[in-house]
Amino acid sequence: MNKPLRRVSVFCLALILALMGWATWIQGAKASDYKEDSHNPRVAIGKYAAPLGNILVGGEPVTGSAATSSTLKYKRTYKDGPLYAPVTGFTSQIFGSNQLESLYGDLLDGSDSRLQSPADALTRTRAKGGDVSTTIDAAVQKAGYRALDGKKGAAVALDPATGRILGMVSTPSYDPGKFAGSSTDDQKAWQRMSGDGDHPEVNRALRQPLPPGSTFKLVVAAAALENGRYSSVDEHTDSPDPYTLPHTRTTLKNENTAAPCKNATIRTALRYSCNTVFAKMAVDLGKDKVKAQAEKFGFNDGKVDTPVRAAKSVYPDDMDEAQTALSGIGQFNDQATPLQMAMVTSAIANGGELKTPQLVDRLTDGGGNTVQQNEPAAYRDGRTMSGRTAAQLRSAMQTVVDQGTGSNAKIGGLTVGGKTGTAQHGVDNSGTPYAWFVSYAEDGNGHQVAVAVMVEDGHAARNEVSGNGLAAPVARAMMKAALG
Template sequence: MNKPIRRLAIFSLALFGVLMLNVSWIQTFQAESLQEHPYNSRQFIESLTQHRGSILVGSEEVAYSEPVGGDSEQFQRHYENGPMYAPVVGAFRAGAATGIERAENSFLDGSNQLLAVNNFRDILTGEEPKGADVYLTLHSGAQQAAMDGLESLNKNGAAVALDPQSGAVLASYSSPTFDPDSVASVTESEQAAKKWTELEASEQKPLLNRGLNEVYPPGSTFKVVTAAAALENGATPESTMEAPASLDLGAPLTNAWEGPCNNGAPDSLAHSIEISCNTSMANWAIELGGQKMHEQAEAFGFNQGPMEIPLDVTESSAPLETDPNILGRGGIGQANVAATPLQMAMVAAGVANDGDVMKPYLVDSVQNSNLEEVKSAQPEVFSEAVSSGTAEDLTQMMIGVTEGDEASGSAGAIPGIHVAGKTGTAETASGPTHNWFISFAPTEDPQVAVAVVVEHGGKSGGELGAPIARGMMEAVINE
């Protein structure tokens, strides 16, 4: 064999060796990830032959599977009140699942190990294999009220409601939303794929869960955190602070009415919360200092990293500030403070629950095809934000926001029921203000805590956010 042929033979053998190593690597180490990859069409086609479990809100099936019909062995996913529940439920579609459809997929498709005994029993009895049913914590009335309120404004935004005593998520709505049925069709897969592409490209971001995954400057709703820090460090609701018409914090910081609070006299902490005084609350933050403000924010859940409920939740941030100018603005929910609506609902819920913030959760229970519960929620304390005494003081101060002589959030009041609230009007980098309202009720035995944000509403939180929050609270309380 001459030298060139020998070299070619060696090179060919080397290529075959590399090819064999690559195949071995894929089959040994990458098989599972490739099988579960969202763009594995074979995996999706196979999944269509599985009878997925239902997703339920109360006794209502909000997502369920039905046979396509004819000789097909495939199942079609359907969604009841799809747009209302889409921010949480998501969609099961070619390429990927979103929302609860993705987070609880192993239960819904029956592959979770907790279903192994039930699956084996079904094989022995000849029963049709079926995934488990997932029961959500959502309250249909509160979810409907959130949708109705935000859609009536024709504005982007979000609303979240929690059970303060357990952490159960009673509502999580994001506007704009989308119709899961339009992207989940098996028989019209090309149109469904086109619709999904349109949703992904939309500037309005209808696929974004703004309640869990968008952060906003919380504006004056963050003054509850500042007031909590003051009370935890020796202040009382009657403690006063200078409240001029303007503060020089690198640039002028004024009150909404461009005049002083309390007619120019030092303003009490309680009255500052009632009327939402900017200058006094900024002074409180500066006097407390960056470390105490930072610690108090973290006690409510800021800076704690991403969370799963089981949907992914984006971290809210309140950095440790050393510059008094930035710290003062941070004390009124501006500067570098950024929060999800869920985080601000946790602030309200922590005050409502005697100072303890419960970990939010969306799944109440999971039942197998034989209606046996295989998983149930176990409420747990997320953090101890403030003492019970501080929580009571904050509650009374927040009642003043809805019922006081100079109440800034009277539109959130419910006749015959004490409501604790706080308005927020947050300046943005561009465009009109974001408008917030957080609240809980009844204050004697809190059943629901709410946070609402209206993007670029350009008005006040008391005017735009409070009515939506009131409707959500009424839906839960009047059930």
């Protein structure tokens, strides 16, 4: 064979070997990647070839599957879709999935390896979909949803002893069943939701951090007691009224000018929500000590997973003393989700011990056998404050409800403590304030519940917006449902 032919032969052989190597790489090492690629139509065909497993509330499914006449043989259905959408999320043949539907998609569609029997693995058959049991209490969820009706806001109820999320409401909501299929109507329903200016698709309970207003005063009070600034909630503070912000000519006043805020005790300052007391207290402590206390509750943690990840709640770092004062009353650049403020109240109710919030109780296979059981777990090291500090704050919060600004949270036969908040926002505080209420309730048998409510827009006149007026009734409804 002459030299040119030899070169051509060698080149062709190299091409053949390269092609064989590439084919082996695609069919071997990359096979699973292509098999699971969302752009591969076989993925969707396999996912919807049989009924999906379900998401359960109180042991009962709030999801289902319905037969279709398309290539995707089944589509997802929802029972009380708007009520449970903040819990379940959605799964759509066209638009994908989110929240629990996404996080546990493999379990629900039967492709999770934990569901496969040896026979399934041998025949490459997809197992029957498993179920996701949530921690939600249907009565608590319904109570919060009904109480928030017509308002833009959110509410979270926690069991302080376990961290179980008993209720997680976000309004306005949406019906995920409206766009679960692939029809023209499904596409129109998605477009309507996506174009809604109130953003019903946003889970405000987990994903909408806003200024917490005066509810943040509980964090500052905890820091003051833990750092020995004051020995009890009944010791008088060093607090002028009005208070001039450090290094400025700006004076901070109290909403209720008749309130006895000058040198008030922490109990009195929480009862009347004295801005001057907690603004100066934050400056006296210094931003680092307030920050340390806030972070024990979960602020500045971008990995709070329920397992759905919550947006990060923020206690700002780079502040001067005047900004620290405003931050001490939940303004300046403070940001908190309703879940975060429920964690604060939960720790206070539970003697200072904070449990990691949990939305999922257990996972089961298609036969009801447990695949994974989630047990209560401490958040970080679990201890946010001493038991004595927690008891002091519970006592002061009870005064807020019994004699102060939180009267709408009273429930006969239960011990209730709370804190109101009205957070300003917008240029020169021109926006309608956000109304907050955080609370806990306990019965005589040791059962507790902690609740945080945020009303972003209650359709009330600006001068009528208050935590007690708009948010406390929602918290009351949820606490009563949990313990009543």
